[in-house]
Amino acid sequence: xxxxxxxxxxxxxxxxxxxxxxxxxxxxxxxxxxxxxxxxxxxxxxxxxxxxxxxxxxxxxxxxxxxxxxxxxxxxxxxxxxxxxxxxxxxxxxxxxxxxxxxxxxxxxxxxxxxxxxxxxxxxxxxxxxxxxxxxxxxxxxxxxxxxxxxxxxxxxxxxxxxxxxxxxxxxxxxxxxxxxxxxxxxxxxxxxxxxxxxxxxxxxxxxxxxxxxxxxxxxxxxxxxxxxxxxxxxxxxxxxxxxxxxxxxxxxxxxxxxxxxxxxxxxxxxxxxxxxxxxxxxxxxxxxxxxxx
Ligand SMILES: [Cu+2]
Numbered sequence: 001x002x003x004x005x006x007x008x009x010x011x012x013x014x015x016x017x018x019x020x021x022x023x024x025x026x027x028x029x030x031x032x033x034x035x036x037x038x039x040x041x042x043x044x045x046x047x048x049x050x051x052x053x054x055x056x057x058x059x060x061x062x063x064x065x066x067x068x069x070x071x072x073x074x075x076x077x078x079x080x081x082x083x084x085x086x087x088x089x090x091x092x093x094x095x096x097x098x099x100x101x102x103x104x105x106x107x108x109x110x111x112x113x114x115x116x117x118x119x120x121x122x123x124x125x126x127x128x129x130x131x132x133x134x135x136x137x138x139x140x141x142x143x144x145x146x147x148x149x150x151x152x153x154x155x156x157x158x159x160x161x162x163x164x165x166x167x168x169x170x171x172x173x174x175x176x177x178x179x180x181x182x183x184x185x186x187x188x189x190x191x192x193x194x195x196x197x198x199x200x201x202x203x204x205x206x207x208x209x210x211x212x213x214x215x216x217x218x219x220x221x222x223x224x225x226x227x228x229x230x231x232x233x234x235x236x237x238x239x240x241x242x243x244x245x246x247x248x249x250x251x252x253x254x255x256x257x258x259x260x261x262x263x264x265x266x267x268x269x270x271x272x273x274x275x276x277x278x279x280x281x282x283x284x285x286x287x288x289x290x291x292x293x294x
Contacts, residue, residue: 144174
């Protein structure tokens with residue numbers, strides 16, 4: 001190998017090693033398997049994953065063992081002529097029917113699990129959180145102390161009003177917003193309302209075993225989860241959505257219910273206060289402007 005080629009190879013290796021992992025979240029648990037589950041759904045989905053994995057692993061070992069056994073048993077031997085076998089119809093039927101039944105059973109089981117875990121309606125007391133994905137980040141809107149999100153509509157969604165808020169809804173006065181941070185309490189159902197500003201993005205948290213596309217012009221309102229583990233997780237967009245896709249991520253913090261309630265109290269008070277100051281300064285400038293915003 002010439003020295004220039006070696007230098008090129010070395011530089012390429014250095015580049016890959018230094019740049020490739022730069023934006024990846026450090027993973028601390030279960031490096032050789034899926035990351036530790038952190039929601040109720042995730043644990044049940046894992047049980048299906050384990051069943052399929054151990055079943056296919058068992059079939060793989062069994063078939064490979066038989067294959068290798070026959071390879072050795074019927075290897076070429078001096079003085080032994082080759083023997084032609086047409087096969088055995090009865091055996092063919094058996095080894096076609098058994099896998100077909102297994103696939104059918106797995107299909108039915110998986111489908112039922114999908115509808116029970118992923119498409120079941122969210123509990124009525126779930127915390128409602130509104131998420132709008134955009135190139136390249138996540139707008140998050142949380143309900144304040146009243147537990148209700150201010151009304152919104154798809155038609156009102158613009159670059160400036162990215163949640164599509166209707167300004168006259170008092171339920172929205174104590175709502176608070178965060179950028180690229182989703183904070184949820186442990187052990188309480190959280191119901192997400194997912195939308196997109198521009199192109200298709202995907203809400204994906206590996207520890208939650210949750211993956212849902214967000215589609216422009218659509219409100220996706222069937223996604224919900226209940227966190228079972230405290231910690232900080234990464235929400236990563238999983239649809240190639242443009243040049244900045246690699247860095248479209250958000251923090252998902254699972255905190256205790258007390259911490260969550262404290263945060264909501266603080267944030268919704270701040271939201272109410274800022275609204276009051278805004279209204280006061282508006283009325284000082286022009287009393288008619290306030291009247292028209294009501
Ligand atoms: Cu994206």
